[in-house]
Amino acid sequence: MKVFWLSSVLFTLTVNGQYFSEGWKPGQAVTTEASAPISSGRPSENNPQESQQGSFSVVDGILNSSSISSLFAKAGVNISSLASAAGLSSKPAYPWDTRIPLITDMNFDDMIAKEELTDDEEKNRAWLVVVSTSATTQGGGISQFVDKIFDETYNETLLAGDLPDLRWGRIDYLNVTYLTTKWGVWQAPTFVIIQNRGQTLRFVKPQWLRLREGALREFLTSGTYLEVPPWDSSFAPGGSNEFVLHYLGLVLTKIYNVVVKVPRWILYILSGSVASFIIQLLHRPSKKDQTSKKDQTSKTPVTSSNTEKTEKTEKATTVPVPEKSSGSKSSPTEVKQKKSKK
Numbered sequence: 001m002k003v004f005w006l007s008s009v010l011f012t013l014t015v016n017g018q019y020f021s022e023g024w025k026p027g028q029a030v031t032t033e034a035s036a037p038i039s040s041g042r043p044s045e046n047n048p049q050e051s052q053q054g055s056f057s058v059v060d061g062i063l064n065s066s067s068i069s070s071l072f073a074k075a076g077v078n079i080s081s082l083a084s085a086a087g088l089s090s091k092p093a094y095p096w097d098t099r100i101p102l103i104t105d106m107n108f109d110d111m112i113a114k115e116e117l118t119d120d121e122e123k124n125r126a127w128l129v130v131v132s133t134s135a136t137t138q139g140g141g142i143s144q145f146v147d148k149i150f151d152e153t154y155n156e157t158l159l160a161g162d163l164p165d166l167r168w169g170r171i172d173y174l175n176v177t178y179l180t181t182k183w184g185v186w187q188a189p190t191f192v193i194i195q196n197r198g199q200t201l202r203f204v205k206p207q208w209l210r211l212r213e214g215a216l217r218e219f220l221t222s223g224t225y226l227e228v229p230p231w232d233s234s235f236a237p238g239g240s241n242e243f244v245l246h247y248l249g250l251v252l253t254k255i256y257n258v259v260v261k262v263p264r265w266i267l268y269i270l271s272g273s274v275a276s277f278i279i280q281l282l283h284r285p286s287k288k289d290q291t292s293k294k295d296q297t298s299k300t301p302v303t304s305s306n307t308e309k310t311e312k313t314e315k316a317t318t319v320p321v322p323e324k325s326s327g328s329k330s331s332p333t334e335v336k337q338k339k340s341k342k
Helices: 002-014 048-063 066-074 079-085 108-113 119-124 141-160 178-182 215-221 242-259 264-282 287-298 304-317 332-341
Strands: 126-132 166-172 190-195 200-204
Touching: 126 141, 141 166, 141 215, 178 242
Parallel strands: 126 166
Antiparallel strands: 126 190, 190 200
16 A cells, blocks of 8 residues: 555656646736647657657667678678668768768769850869778778878868869769779779869879878869879770770679679679689690590400400410421422422
């Protein structure tokens, strides 16, 4: 009984609700302000942002668990980036500065090739694009360091405002196939300086700049980036062999769009079987060796029993011929033969 009364008292103390107002009292001024809404105790009805943040925290907690992330990673799926792209997670899809646009095969023409510019702006327009691989676990420390320097230089330039004609961009090397193939970029990180709506390209390796604090900023403000010789080979944009890299990029893009949907463990099995088949194909014997082995196997081996049988048959067929003595007389036929010889 005491427990019941104690629980009822605690329940009344924890209740914090006002179901009735005190009402108007004599001498109190009349107000026209609307009464405050009664809280229902549900954050989704009072503040939708809080409910959204709460759902994000739940999704982030599930995705950040080691078991879930490792399970999808073995299947070849980056579940964190997919959830971020779908708007289900508060974390960004890429670990980079979101103010810098991400250039892909789909938006390159709209952003750079077909950008609306005046004649003067078109002459002075330049794009500094970094090709990076730090978005995945395969990206090394060099790519992460280059991205850090790139973002810091972007912030400093944005605050200074001394390079109004320079635009910034980033390319994810592992997810952009056509542009990297057409430009002949087979290694990342790499800086690409784009002018003339993508027709003039300059490539700069981070090792050439000896990146340190302020090195990239000095490289841009001094105008040294315009002194880098442009790519002028026959495979460059406008060259006679440009179509080769163009069609190669299209083929590799179609292959990538198919392979990226296959789980990683299936790729491991397929690559291992293909590699073993190629090794067996390369190490197979030549035709001459195969024919010589067939000839050797077609011949029957000679055994001891066969040799004994052949010796017995030879002894049976051979008849001993008696030797002629010195005193024996010759037959009349032999005498006639001797006379004819004489």
